[in-house]
């Protein structure tokens with residue numbers, strides 16, 4: 001499952017950060033998740049709550065997800081448009097020579113910690 | 115409580131593991147090559163051809179499969195060392211899993227191939243620690259894949275366009291595909307070939323030798 005893989009890496013990344021910054025506990029974890037990253041947000045927070053208890057620093061943490069809108073670039077008319085609304089075909093020139101430039105990412109923006 | 119700005123990718127712990135594995139492989143003088151593609155694109159058949167043609171090199175294969183071990187059995191029947199890695203339902207290999215698999219191979223070798231899980235999305239998001247990333251796209255899959263799955267094309271050092279013996283039956287346009295791929299990745303090497311007939315295998319194998327030499331001397 002895709003979500004579980006990300007959860008495992010997120011926990012490991014935060015553990016390392018905690019060690020480096022000498023943090024005792026991490027509270028809010030703000031994640032920026034691309035609209036078309038394929039991450040199911042409900043599944044993701046459930047997986048997190050299930051998994052976090054295994055890590056002492058993370059056991060009281062809480063995931064806060066922010067969405068990054070997906071944007072597609074059209075190579076034919078060099079314009080950009082909203083991916084979710086129009087899909088693969090450029091709404092300006094109807095070309096299919098398009099690709100995603102933003103909206104696929106998953107970034108840890110900031111954490112609250114002590 | 116204080117706020118700490120991070121701006122880190124969620125998988126950044128994986129990036130560190132991957133760099134550590136690259137250091138280990140470099141000190142051993144073996145080149146790890148990550149093979150990525152959809153299921154059934156011809157990874158095992160390509161590897162079988164490479165193993166047969168390059169008998170002077172010591173080659174090992176890490177087979178990542180969610181369940182079975184048929185690919186590992188096939189590779190071992192050719193006389194190469196193979197390790198089966200069960201990914202436990204995971205849709206990709208990460209650097210930690212790859213490091214464990216590499217440890218399971220105790221003999222020295224020149225090239226170690228990782229046959230990643232068949233999937234065009236997730237494997238591209240995780241650095242495995244490989245020194246080279248190679249993607250396979252078979253002509254049966256269509257030349258529009260660079261548009262649909264750009265990330266894997268961006269991350270790969272080479273693209274093998276496989277099953278070219280079947281070109282007559284599919285409307286796969288190699289020039290169009292090449293053009294689309296080059297827009298995403300200007301440095302990528304592209305090798306159209308058929309592992310079945312052997313056509314086009316030589317340039318790919320020569321490139322592997324070149325990269326192995328670079329890896330060992332750098």
Ligand SMILES: Nc1nc2c(ncn2[C@@H]2O[C@H](COP(=O)(O)OP(=O)(O)OP(=O)(O)O)[C@@H](O)[C@H]2O)c(=O)[nH]1
Nearest residue numbers: 152153154155156157158159232277280308309310
């Ligand atoms: N015509 C033709 N068929 C091929 C070629 N290479 C592989 N095949 C066929 O494609 C099918 C899948 O090949 P594999 O080598 O098992 O592909 P794979 O990518 O390892 O498959 P998975 O590990 O299951 O994802 C088999 O039936 C092969 O015989 C080729 O060059 N030409």
Ligand SMILES: [Mg+2]
Nearest residue numbers: 157158185229
């Ligand atoms: Mg296979």
Ligand SMILES: [Zn+2]
Nearest residue numbers: 074077090093
């Ligand atoms: Zn357009």
